[in-house]
Amino acid sequence: MDKNWYGLLILVALTIFSCEDAHDIGLGLDPEGLRLKVLYTEIPLEASNVRIDSIRTSNDVRLLIGKNSNPIFGTTTSTAYSRLTFLTAIPSSSIYDDDLTDYGQDPIVYDSIVFNMDIKKVHSNDILPSQSFEIYQVEDTLFAGAFYLSDFNIPYNSSTSEGSFSFNLSESEIGYLKDDSTYLLSFRLNDSMGEKMMAYVKDASISLNASTWYDYKGIAIVPDPANTALIGISPNDSTSIKVHYHIQDFYEESGVVKDSLFQDSLTLDLTLGGSGLYYSQISTDRSGSLMMAENGDYNKFSVNDGNVYLQPASGIFPKVDLTALTDFFNENPNIQVNRMEFAIETQENTDFYNNASNMRFMFVDNEDGSKINAQGLVANQLINTAILTDNGYLSGTSEVLTTELDNTTLTYQGIPTFFGQLVENKTLEIDHAILMPTDITTPDFSVIDEKNGFRIKLYYTLPE
Numbered sequence: 001m002d003k004n005w006y007g008l009l010i011l012v013a014l015t016i017f018s019c020e021d022a023h024d025i026g027l028g029l030d031p032e033g034l035r036l037k038v039l040y041t042e043i044p045l046e047a048s049n050v051r052i053d054s055i056r057t058s059n060d061v062r063l064l065i066g067k068n069s070n071p072i073f074g075t076t077t078s079t080a081y082s083r084l085t086f087l088t089a090i091p092s093s094s095i096y097d098d099d100l101t102d103y104g105q106d107p108i109v110y111d112s113i114v115f116n117m118d119i120k121k122v123h124s125n126d127i128l129p130s131q132s133f134e135i136y137q138v139e140d141t142l143f144a145g146a147f148y149l150s151d152f153n154i155p156y157n158s159s160t161s162e163g164s165f166s167f168n169l170s171e172s173e174i175g176y177l178k179d180d181s182t183y184l185l186s187f188r189l190n191d192s193m194g195e196k197m198m199a200y201v202k203d204a205s206i207s208l209n210a211s212t213w214y215d216y217k218g219i220a221i222v223p224d225p226a227n228t229a230l231i232g233i234s235p236n237d238s239t240s241i242k243v244h245y246h247i248q249d250f251y252e253e254s255g256v257v258k259d260s261l262f263q264d265s266l267t268l269d270l271t272l273g274g275s276g277l278y279y280s281q282i283s284t285d286r287s288g289s290l291m292m293a294e295n296g297d298y299n300k301f302s303v304n305d306g307n308v309y310l311q312p313a314s315g316i317f318p319k320v321d322l323t324a325l326t327d328f329f330n331e332n333p334n335i336q337v338n339r340m341e342f343a344i345e346t347q348e349n350t351d352f353y354n355n356a357s358n359m360r361f362m363f364v365d366n367e368d369g370s371k372i373n374a375q376g377l378v379a380n381q382l383i384n385t386a387i388l389t390d391n392g393y394l395s396g397t398s399e400v401l402t403t404e405l406d407n408t409t410l411t412y413q414g415i416p417t418f419f420g421q422l423v424e425n426k427t428l429e430i431d432h433a434i435l436m437p438t439d440i441t442t443p444d445f446s447v448i449d450e451k452n453g454f455r456i457k458l459y460y461t462l463p464e
Contacts, residue, residue, distance in 0.1 A: 004129035004442065006026060036340065037462045040367035046321040047308045048300040050434060051103070053315045057441050058148035058279040058300045061233040065133060065241075066142065066223045066279075066440050068124055076443065078230060080396055082153055082278035083142045083218035084241065086208045087269040088199055101251040103257045108202065109243040113194030116161065118238040123313075123443035124229035124352050130225035130339045132166040135189065138217045142398040148279035150315070152443070156220040163189030168230075184238050185398040197345040201268060212270070216256060218247045218277075225364070230313060230443045238348060243268040267355040280441055284314040291316055298367040308453065310356055318455055319364070328458070329424045339459040340420035342403050344412040344435075346446040346453070355446045359403045359412050361387040370435060387433065390418040402438060 057064075063080035070076070090108055099107040115135070136156040142148075165187035200211035212218075233239055249262040272278055286292045290303045291314070300319050303309070308318045327336070346355050363385055364370045372385070392399030403414030422428035448454065 010057050011204065019139070038459065040457070040459050041328075043324050043458060045456065047296070047318050047323055047450060047454045048302055049291075049308055049450070050298050050300050050317055050319045051294040051315050052282070052297055052317055052434070053151050054297065055150045055312070055315065058146070058237075058277070059440060060441050062441060063221070063278055063280055064230060064232055064443070065233045066131060066230040067225065067227040068230045068443065069228070070125060070289065070314075072290045072309065073311050073316060073445070074284050074289035075107060076230060076282065076284045077223060078280050078282045078441075079223065080113050080221040080233070080278065080280055081138060081142065081148075081218060082221075082235065082272040084197075084212040084216065084270045086201070086212065087240075087271055088267070089208060090245075090268070090459045091267075098424060099248075103229070103250040104250070105248075105250045105257065105259065105261065106202075107200070107248045107250060109248060110191075110194055110198045110333065110445045111246060112199075113163075113189045113191065113197065114242045115165065115189050116238055116240050116242065117185050117187070118234040119185065119231055120234050121232040122352070122443075123231070123352070123444070127229065129226075129228060130168050130181075131227050131228075131229055132164065133233060134164045134222045134224070135162040135191050135193075136220045136222060137162055137193075138220050140217065141214055142218050142277045144277060147367075150280065150282040152279070153281055154220070156222070158222075160192075161190065163187065163191040164263065170288070172250050184361050185192065187413075189241070194357040195398055197270065198245065198267065201243075207303075213277075220262075221273075226365045227298050235278045236438055239272050241270040241272070243270070262318075264298065267285065282313060282315075282441065286314075297369070298364070298371055299376070302450070304345055305343055306450050308448045308450050309445065310395065310435060310437075311443065312356070312440050313443040318448065318454075320361070320433050321366075322430045323366075323431055325423060326430065327421070332460075332462075335424065336461040336463070337417060337424050338413065339456065339457075341415045341457040342412065342414045342416065343455045343457055344448060345413070346404065346405070346410050346448050346451060348410065349445070349447075353409070354444045355405055356437040357405055357439065358437050358441060358442050359414075359435040360400050360438065361403075362436055363387075363430065363432075364434055365431045370432075380431040387416050387419050390416070393418045393422065 064078040064081065065080045067075065067077040068384055097414045099105050134156055139155045139157055167185055196216065200216070201208065243265050245268065246264045247262045247266065248259045250257055250259045254291065284295060290305065293301050293303050309316050310318055344359065349355050362372045364372060387400050389402045391397065401414050401416050403411050403412040423430055
């Protein structure tokens with residue numbers, strides 16, 4: 001640890017003094033006669049692609065619905081699954097509570113059911129034709145505490161639709177949504193579904209949410225095979241199902257039962273994001289695309305066009321070889337790492353797709369088929385699972401390094417200096433890493449030059 005603190009002292013000195021030659025920046029800096037030589041080098045990293053079709057999508061930042069064909073990645077289809085949670089109940093009142101027993105008339109009257117969809121982003125290769133979807137009731141329970149993966153399939157009752165909806169978006173609206181704005185659409189669903197929800201509310205024999213969680217179970221939002229867009233919707237925020245109803249008051253007058261409107265325009269609100277039990281089931285047909293060269297989960301491959309690709313929604317990620325860093329330290333023993341930077345350069349993207357906004361480095365070994373330590377992520381044993389920030393190592397917290405995209409230079413940049421020091425002094429052994437953004441289901445993609453796109457910038461000291 002003394003050596004690491006010594007490196008931090010040198011780093012502070014480097015921020016005060018500057019030199020003209022970036023490759024020999026420490027000549028002439030000799031505090032207290034230490035005779036230090038501070039150097040700079042760039043280490044290129046080899047990279048390839050891997051396919052991972054089993055990614056945790058439960059409790060993600062979005063629900064992904066739709067279908068899109070892309071000549072690079074293939075045809076990706078996504079169905080959203082969610083259980084429903086009541087946020088409101090029917091208010092009780094002595095004025096009408098006894099109407100059913102006293103007069104044989106139910107004062108709670110169902111009107112309609114509406115699905116409100118909060119669209120966050122639309123991904124397509126062209127101006128969209130109409131996008132159509134069906135909502136079905138799922139047939140298996142979504143369990144609290146379970147991790148649902150992108151390749152997990154839950155059956156749904158395709159013989160009876162709970163409702164269908166379609167919509168068009170213009171090119172200007174798609175461009176508006178490219179910048180993560182919001183676009184709220186509303187669609188009326190089938191009355192049969194609304195009447196089911198109303199029946200649950202009136203049934204005193206079962207708790208309100210137990211009825212939708214364990215009896216009704218949830219919904220699947222299924223795209224039409226002719227769709228051309230992948231659409232990200234917020235599972236929380238304004239995405240909801242509203243059951244509209246009104247309340248009548250019954251009374252007897254001169255031996256005749258009459259009614260009057262007691263309260264109108266009431267709603268029962270159900271959320272899709274309740275308890276985080278939602279996920280996107282995603283599949284990709286890569287036949288005829290560049291990615292048809294893939295050869296199984298976690299197995300590296302190249303498309304032989306000089307590029308490495310990242311698109312989380314279709315399960316394509318870069319795998320970077322970090323052994324060049326270890327080789328450099330072995331060839332230059334006893335150096336002090338003062339600053340280490342990742343620099344990953346991407347390219348301009350298309351009209352309707354952004355680059356992935358960031359990347360994280362998740363450890364795997366060199367063997368094909370080796371998997372990310374998912375249990376380590378759950379247990380927060382991240383020192384052997386991912387590259388952390390300097391604070392993550394120093395404080396013992398689970399703070400994963402995230403290299404953010406600079407949209408001006410189109411470069412992902414991150415500074416894992418303490419990680420470099422741990423590798424140099426052999427406290428941490430590394431091999432390869434798979435690059436994954438924090439947004440693990442986005443159809444946004446990045447294209448990176450295979451030869452020059454992945455680099456480490458290293459500032460280090462050679463004591464004389």
